[in-house]
Structures are given as structure tokens and as C-alpha cells.
Amino acid sequence: MEATAKRKTKSNWSVFSVVNGLIFVIVCLIILVPLWKVLVDSLDLTTGYGMKLFPDKFGLAGYQTVLSNPTLLRPLMISVITTLSGTLLGLLLSTLGAYVLIQWEMPGRTFLANLLLVTMVFSGGMIPTYLVLRNLHMTNTLWSVILLPAINVYNLVLMRNFFEGIPNSLFESATLDGCTPMQTFYKIALPLSKAALASIGLMFAVSYWNDYTNYKLYINKEQLYNFQMKLRSMMQGSDLPMATAGATENTVRNAAIIVAILPFMILYPFLQKYFVKGINIGAVKE
Amino acid sequence: MVGSAKLASQEKKKNLGQRVKKYWGFYIMFLPVLAFVIVFHYLPMLGIRYAFTQYKLIKAPTFVGFAQFQKLFGMPNFWNAFKNTIELSVIKLLLTTFLSVVISLLLNEMISIKGKKLAQTIIYLPHFLSWVVTASVFQLILAPTSVGLVNTILIKLGVVNEGIYFLGKSEWWRFSYYLINIWHDTGWGTIIFMATLTGIDPGTYEAASIDGAGRWQKMWYITLPALANTIITVLILNLAKIMNLFESVFVLQNDAVMETSQVLQTYVYYQTFNSGAVPDYGYTTAIGLFRSVVGMALMLACNAASHKVRGRGIM
Numbered sequence: 021m022e023a024t025a026k027r028k029t030k031s032n033w034s035v036f037s038v039v040n041g042l043i044f045v046i047v048c049l050i051i052l053v054p055l056w057k058v059l060v061d062s063l064d065l066t067t068g069y070g071m072k073l074f075p076d077k078f079g080l081a082g083y084q085t086v087l088s089n090p091t092l093l094r095p096l097m098i099s100v101i102t103t104l105s106g107t108l109l110g111l112l113l114s115t116l117g118a119y120v121l122i123q124w125e126m127p128g129r130t131f132l133a134n135l136l137l138v139t140m141v142f143s144g145g146m147i148p149t150y151l152v153l154r155n156l157h158m159t160n161t162l163w164s165v166i167l168l169p170a171i172n173v174y175n176l177v178l179m180r181n182f183f184e185g186i187p188n189s190l191f192e193s194a195t196l197d198g199c200t201p202m203q204t205f206y207k208i209a210l211p212l213s214k215a216a217l218a219s220i221g222l223m224f225a226v227s228y229w230n231d232y233t234n235y236k237l238y239i240n241k242e243q244l245y246n247f248q249m250k251l252r253s254m255m256q257g258s259d260l261p262m263a264t265a266g267a268t269e270n271t272v273r274n275a276a277i278i279v280a281i282l283p284f285m286i287l288y289p290f291l292q293k294y295f296v297k298g299i300n301i302g303a304v305k306e
Numbered sequence: 307m308v309g310s311a312k313l314a315s316q317e318k319k320k321n322l323g324q325r326v327k328k329y330w331g332f333y334i335m336f337l338p339v340l341a342f343v344i345v346f347h348y349l350p351m352l353g354i355r356y357a358f359t360q361y362k363l364i365k366a367p368t369f370v371g372f373a374q375f376q377k378l379f380g381m382p383n384f385w386n387a388f389k390n391t392i393e394l395s396v397i398k399l400l401l402t403t404f405l406s407v408v409i410s411l412l413l414n415e416m417i418s419i420k421g422k423k424l425a426q427t428i429i430y431l432p433h434f435l436s437w438v439v440t441a442s443v444f445q446l447i448l449a450p451t452s453v454g455l456v457n458t459i460l461i462k463l464g465v466v467n468e469g470i471y472f473l474g475k476s477e478w479w480r481f482s483y484y485l486i487n488i489w490h491d492t493g494w495g496t497i498i499f500m501a502t503l504t505g506i507d508p509g510t511y512e513a514a515s516i517d518g519a520g521r522w523q524k525m526w527y528i529t530l531p532a533l534a535n536t537i538i539t540v541l542i543l544n545l546a547k548i549m550n551l552f553e554s555v556f557v558l559q560n561d562a563v564m565e566t567s568q569v570l571q572t573y574v575y576y577q578t579f580n581s582g583a584v585p586d587y588g589y590t591t592a593i594g595l596f597r598s599v600v601g602m603a604l605m606l607a608c609n610a611a612s613h614k615v616r617g618r619g620i621m
Contacts (some may be wrong), residue, residue: 145594148353230436
């Protein structure tokens with residue numbers, strides 16, 4: 021009696037797990053098939069019709085076109101430069117702000133914290149921001165797309181939550197040893213926060229690399245487009261570069277999509293834990 | 307008594323000066339942050355005054371009182387965009403949250419740790435693809451021609467005779483928009499639920515098993531109630547942001563589906579940068595101000611709700 025009951029639950033288990041496993045195979049396919057289709061078509065020198073597991077006529081001409089054409093290479097370089105500089109600046113501002121906000125005894129701390137928090141609740145909106153940037157002559161320069169996203173109060177608060185977890189005694193003893201606030205900052209706070217720096221840095225990097233809205237609003241010179249802008253105008257068919265070495269238009273479009281996601285796809289498997297960690301730092305406080 | 311209080315406050319004042327002095331290094335460190343916040347957040351807030359002017363760039367702004375709002379509230383296009391903003395973001399939020407919960411529950415039941423890790427790695431992925439890339443991928447996948455994967459399959463299966471123009475027909479656009487959003491965000495949404503699920507004491511499940519509870523009973527009576535708080539939190543946090551809807555709509559819309567896809571932010575964009583006429587910055591600032599005020603009201607309401615439900619604010 022007992023044995024059959026046991027067997028019964030066990031077999032239930034496996035039927036359920038098989039079904040569950042199948043569900044996840046389907047879910048993962050739904051996510052991967054569109055990307056696989058783009059990858060296959062980017063390597064196919066014929067126009068990719070329907071679904072093929074592998075290209076009909078394999079060739080790298082699509083990538084050759086993307087990486088050799090100056091009208092595409094330039095946006096790619098702009099994406100790289102703005103991502104690197106923006107991420108560094110974003111990290112600098114987030115860590116400096118976060119470090120000051122954990123000085124609980126500092127007069128005016130609450131005021132400064134509220135000054136930041138208000139911006140999360142209320143904003144001037146799209147047009148006033150555009151007008152400010154224009155009056156500062158930042159529109160149609162890369163300054164607008166580097167400087168504006170660098171101040172991210174949400175990331176700053178995440179960083180603050182992380183700093184809060186560092187034992188206060190470490191800061192105190194550094195101060196007693198004669199460290200200035202700046203020295204304590206980069207000798208104690210930063211080295212102890214490598215994981216948080218990695219995950220918040222990655223969040224900045226992804227948002228700079230993926231930025232489209234800020235470019236669309238503040239930049240209308242084609243020489244200053246980043247890769248997302250270029251990809252978008254290619255997809256809308258307005259300025260597809262001359263396909264070389266037998267690549268079709270479709271090949272070039274698909275290759276451009278792959279180039280836009282490639283840096284991320286290479287890093288993602290290794291850095292996934294940092295990507296995920298970021299969202300959980302916020303929960304530390306609880 | 308009074309004397310000692312006075313003395314204490316004097317002491318405090320003297321201390322304040324000393325304390326400020328003690329912290330001067332920190333104030334200097336905060337300066338860059340302060341400068342950025344003032345330039346990129348507070349200066350734009352001052353720009354709200356344009357909502358009460360007519361401002362066509364060639365001329366200095368002229369004060370018109372509430373005329374822009376009168377114009378605004380008389381515009382069917384504006385109300386349509388407002389209605390679309392709410393409908394699109396609320397339905398999107400409910401769909402992705404519901405599916406995130408379902409996927410999390412199923413992930414939680416997976417026995418193979420490796421399989422679970424792999425599935426998580428894959429389902430988080432789309433969240434990191436930009437909306438331009440996502441739109442590009444689906445523009446190709448959903449194309450009505452034979453290049454489009456989905457239509458090819460549908461035609462082969464005999465479901466339809468002719469390719470459906472998913473993103474170019476207003477009766478299909480929203481359906482496609484929700485599907486693409488589900489593809490993009492559901493996986494990422496599971497993270498917060500998975501964090502809650504790993505926090506459930508395994509002892510609870512064991513005790514339930516001993517009492518004869520099956521898998522579904524455990525899910526219904528233990529797992530779901532444990533998730534309830536997190537679900538409410540996620541809904542509140544995201545409800546506060548629904549007026550921000552812009553990029554995902556902007557990259558997927560086109561002239562053929564404007565009526566059903568136009569949201570407030572895209573309306574502001576087109577009225578300012580793409581209307582063909584000299585833009586009236588006063589008018590579009592007024593729309594933005596309306597959006598910000600509704601957004602703030604939602605945020606404060608959600609904050610109050612959050613205090614009630616989980617004992618702390620949303621920030």
C-alpha cells in the first residue's frame with residue numbers, strides 16, 4: 021500500500037517534469053528562433069525566405085559590407101566611444117553621490133537626498149529638456165547623449181543601498197588613520213564594491229549602447245548617429261549601403277542587427293550574474 | 307528648563323558650523339552630482355513655464371495663460387493619445403506580470419538545476435536587446451511577404467491564404483505590440499519572483515507533503531500566497547511609470563496605425579519635430595506638463611498604496 025503510493029507520486033513527478041521541461045523548451049525556442057532566423061539570414065547570400073535552419077548559400081559578404089562601409093563603421097565607433105565614456109561618467113556620478121548620501125550625520129544630507137528623489141517623481145518633460153540642451157548648445161553634439169543619461173538617480177540609489185552594507189567601522193578607522201573623504205572613497209568604498217560596480221556599470225553600458233531616444237531627440241546630424249540610429253534608418257529602407265560581394269539587401273540588414281547585438285551576446289554568458297545582481301541590490305535594504 | 311533648551315539649541319548651532327566644516331570634503335564630492343541634477347533635471351522643470359506661453363522659437367514666448375490647455379483639452383487627438391497610453395501600458399503590464407508569475411512557478415518546479423540555469427539565461431536575454439533591434443527583428447519576422455517567418459508558417463499550415471500585415475494594420479497592431487512586449491520583458495520579470503520563491507522555507511513544503519498536499523495544492527496554498535505581496539509590489543512599481551511609455555511604441559508604429567498606437571509621448575514628439583509646421587513649443591510643453599502631473603499623481607498614489615501594502619514607499 022505504502023509502496024504503491026510512493027510509486028504513484030514518483031511517476032506523477034516525472035510526467036509533470038517532462039511536461040514542464042517541454043514547456044521550457046518551447047519558451048526558449050520562442051525566444052531564440054527569431055534571433056536564429058536573423059543570424060541565418062545574415063550569413064545567407066540569397067534572400068532568406070521562410071524558415072531555414074542553415075543558410076542556402078553561406079557567405080560573410082553581409083558582415084563585410086557592414087564592417088567595411090564607412091557610413092556604418094562610423095556609427096559603430098560612435099556607439100563604442102559614447103558607451104565607454106558614458107559608462108565611466110555614470111559610474112563616477114553614481115558612486116560619488118551614493119557615498120555622500122551614506123554620511124548620515126552630514127548636515128543637509130536629507131535635503132540632498134530629497135533633491136535627487138524629486139527627480140524620480142516629477143520631470144520637466146521632453147520639450148523643456150530639449151530646450152535646455154539647445155540653449156546650452158549641446159544639441160547636435162555628442163555631449164547631449166553622453167552627459168544627460170550619466171545622471172541616473174535610480175542607479176545612484178542602488179549604489180547607495182550597496183554602500184550601506186559596508187560596515188561603518190571600516191570608514192571610521194580609515195578616517196582615524198587620517199584619510200580624507202576622497203581617500204576613504206577610493207581606498208575603502210570602491211574596492212569593496214566591485215560586484216556592485218560591475219552590475220551598475222553593465223546597466224549603464226547597456227543603456228548607452230542601446231540608446232535611441234536621446235539621439236532621436238537631440239541629434240539630427242547624420243555624422244553623429246550611433247549604430248542604433250543607423251540600423252533604424254536602414255530598416256526603414258532610407259539609406260541602405262551598397263551591398264558588396266554578392267550580399268542582398270536582406271543579408272546586410274540582418275548582418276547589421278547581429279552586429280548591434282554581438283558585443284552584448286559575447287559578454288552576456290560570462291556576466292549574466294552581474295546583470296541579474298543589479299536588480300537584487302535594491303532588495304538588500306529589506 | 308527653558309534656559310537649558312536654549313542652551314542646547316545654541317550648542318546645536320555651534321555644532322552645525324563645526325559639523326559642516328567637518329564634512330566639507332563630502333560637499334565638494336557632491337558638487338558634480340549636484341551640477342548634473344540641476345542642469346538636466348531642475349533647469350527643464352523651470353521650462354514648464356512655457357506651457358503658459360506661445361513659443362515658436364523665431365519670437366520670444368508670449369504669455370497666453372491657460373489657452374494652450376484649452377486648445378489641448380479640445381483636441382480629440384490628445385484624448386485619443388491619453389487613452390492609448392493608459393490602455394497600452396496597463397494591458398502590457400498585466401500580461402507580462404501574469405506570464406512572469408506563471409513562468410516563475412514553472413521554473414521553481416524544475417528539478418534539473420542545470421536546465422533551470424540555462425532556461426533562465428535564455429529567457430532574460432531579450433530584455434537587453436534595444437527596442438530598435440527588437441523592432442528590426444520583428445519587422446522581418448512579421449513581414450507580410452514571404453521573407454516573414456510567421457506568415458510563411460501560417461500560409462503553409464493553411465491558416466491564411468495571404469500574409470497578414472501584422473504591424474501595418476490597425477486591427478493587428480496592438481496584438482503584435484503585446485506579443486513583442488511579452489517576448490521582450492516576461493523573462494526579466496521573473497527575476498524578482500524567483501528571488502521571493504527561493505526565500506520560501508523548504509520546511510513549509512515538507513510539512514504540507516506530510517499532511518498529504520499534492521503539487522497543485524502546495525502551489526495554490528503556499529507558493530502563490532508567498533508571491534502575492536511581490537506581485538502587488540511589482541504592479542504598484544510599474545503602475546507608477548505607465549505615463550513614460552515612449553520608445554517601444556515609437557519604433558513599432560507607422561503612419562498606417564497612428565490612430566491605435568499614438569501615445570502621449572509620441573504625440574508630443576510628432577507635434578514638435580515632425581508636424582511639418584513651425585512647432586509651438588508652448589503647446590507641446592503643455593502636453594508634457596499634463597503627462598508629468600498625471601504621472602506624479604500616479605506615483606504618489608502608488609507610493610501610498612505601497613506604504614499600506616508593504617510598509618515602505620516605492621523608493
